[in-house]
Amino acid sequence: MNQKPHVAVVGATGAVGIEMLKTLEKRNFPVGKLTLLASARSVGKKLKFRGEEFTVEELKKDAFKGVDIGLFSAGGSISKEFAPVAAQAGCVVVDNSSAFRMDDKVPLVIPEINAADVKWHKGIIANPNCTTAVTLMALYPLHQAFGVKRIFASSYQAVSGTGAKAIEELRRQVDEIVKGKQASKEVYPHQIAFNVLPHVDSFLPDGYTKEEMKMQNEGRKIMHHPTFRASVTCVRVPVYRAHSVAVSAEFEKPVTVEAAREVLRKAPGLQLIDNPGKNEYPLPLYLAEQYDCAVGRIRRDCAMDNGLAFWVSGDQLLKGAALNAVQIAEELLELNVENMERSSQKDGLLAAR
Numbered sequence: 393m394n395q396k397p398h399v400a401v402v403g404a405t406g407a408v409g410i411e412m413l414k415t416l417e418k419r420n421f422p423v424g425k426l427t428l429l430a431s432a433r434s435v436g437k438k439l440k441f442r443g444e445e446f447t448v449e450e451l452k453k454d455a456f457k458g459v460d461i462g463l464f465s466a467g468g469s470i471s472k473e474f475a476p477v478a479a480q481a482g483c484v485v486v487d488n489s490s491a492f493r494m495d496d497k498v499p500l501v502i503p504e505i506n507a508a509d510v511k512w513h514k515g516i517i518a519n520p521n522c523t524t525a526v527t528l529m530a531l532y533p534l535h536q537a538f539g540v541k542r543i544f545a546s547s548y549q550a551v552s553g554t555g556a557k558a559i560e561e562l563r564r565q566v567d568e569i570v571k572g573k574q575a576s577k578e579v580y581p582h583q584i585a586f587n588v589l590p591h592v593d594s595f596l597p598d599g600y601t602k603e604e605m606k607m608q609n610e611g612r613k614i615m616h617h618p619t620f621r622a623s624v625t626c627v628r629v630p631v632y633r634a635h636s637v638a639v640s641a642e643f644e645k646p647v648t649v650e651a652a653r654e655v656l657r658k659a660p661g662l663q664l665i666d667n668p669g670k671n672e673y674p675l676p677l678y679l680a681e682q683y684d685c686a687v688g689r690i691r692r693d694c695a696m697d698n699g700l701a702f703w704v705s706g707d708q709l710l711k712g713a714a715l716n717a718v719q720i721a722e723e724l725l726e727l728n729v730e731n732m733e734r735s736s737q738k739d740g741l742l743a744a745r
């Protein structure tokens with residue numbers, strides 16, 4: 393792969409796509425060439441990157457010739473249709489949808505946890521579910537220290553997790569209600585403004601939603617922990633940006649609040665904000681647009697042995713999507729350097745013989 397890769401952003405006009413562009417720019421990712429792809433509705437739209445205007449093109453099967461990295465965030469059906477085509481054309485796809493996350497041939501990666509899994513990709517790498525990503529940023533370091541057995545959790549998920557139309561729905565409903573009008577509904581089955589919906593994603597026959605089961609299924613794969621169990625209730629709240637999760641975790645080993653704080657203080661990509669006496673704890677409002685997630689409200693769980701309760705918040709458009717995807721792309725470039733060094737060492741050895 394080129395060390396100044398040709399990057400295609402698929403779903404560039406969406407809530408995640410826009411963050412993808414900002415993140416590539418902010419992290420100085422060495423984009424050699426940029427292609428922006430979306431639906432036919434967006435053809436001709438201009439988006440800025442590094443002060444330059446780029447025109448959005450229509451996503452078509454021949455769009456990936458010469459593309460090194462494809463950052464996909466256009467929904468599961470688009471990924472299912474186009475990611476294999478892109479991989480076939482030699483592009484490495486980092487996919488934000490749920491289409492390939494549980495596929496045995498596809499690594500599912502949070503770089504702070506299992507960056508090494510990037511190495512065995514076969515053209516597609518999956519980005520985890522956003523609520524799972526935010527939770528694991530705090531849970532995984534605790535797991536390494538104390539061995540997590542199971543968690544009970546409730547999420548407080550921002551509307552931007554549903555995409556650009558849901559952000560607009562909350563704005564519109566607030567405006568309508570303030571003006572004394574009936575709130576109009578397009579995205580969610582119920583009013584989201586001044587309400588909470590215990591319903592994220594579609595329901596499964598056992599009563600959980602698909603989103604709720606992602607924590608256990610994706611958590612097992614990312615942490616390499618096949619017996620991890622998670623019972624989760626996912627709730628949509630009228631917050632624009634950043635998800636929060638209240639977690640009760642049970643561990644194999646005894647755990648104290650001080651020992652947990654010590655572990656979390658050193659965890660990468662995580663801030664410890666835990667000073668209840670000063671009303672200091674993570675708040676989604678202040679974690680919006682931040683790369684790090686934050687953990688606080690750490691206490692012994694009084695209802696289980698070796699239990700710990702905590703609260704974790706993080707910008708799901710970043711750590712749960714765009715930032716994580718760009719971090720994976722950075723891992724790909726590092727891997728490329730390692731491979732080049734290895735092959736030049738091999739060439740050197742052969743030449744010496």
Ligand SMILES: NC(=O)c1ccc[n+]([C@@H]2O[C@H](COP(=O)([O-])OP(=O)(O)OC[C@H]3O[C@@H](n4cnc5c(N)ncnc54)[C@H](OP(=O)(O)O)[C@@H]3O)[C@@H](O)[C@H]2O)c1
Nearest residue numbers: 403405406407408430431434465466467489553555556713
């Ligand atoms: N939002 C989050 O926090 C989050 C977090 C993790 C993962 N994800 C995943 O990321 C994906 C995108 O989410 P989002 O929130 O960014 O949604 P969004 O705001 O609704 O954006 C969807 C994007 O997909 C494009 N698209 C839709 N239909 C298309 C088609 N037929 N061909 C080509 N492009 C098409 C849209 O283009 P147009 O503008 O032209 O319609 C737009 O750019 C989803 O799979 C979602 O599950 C989202």
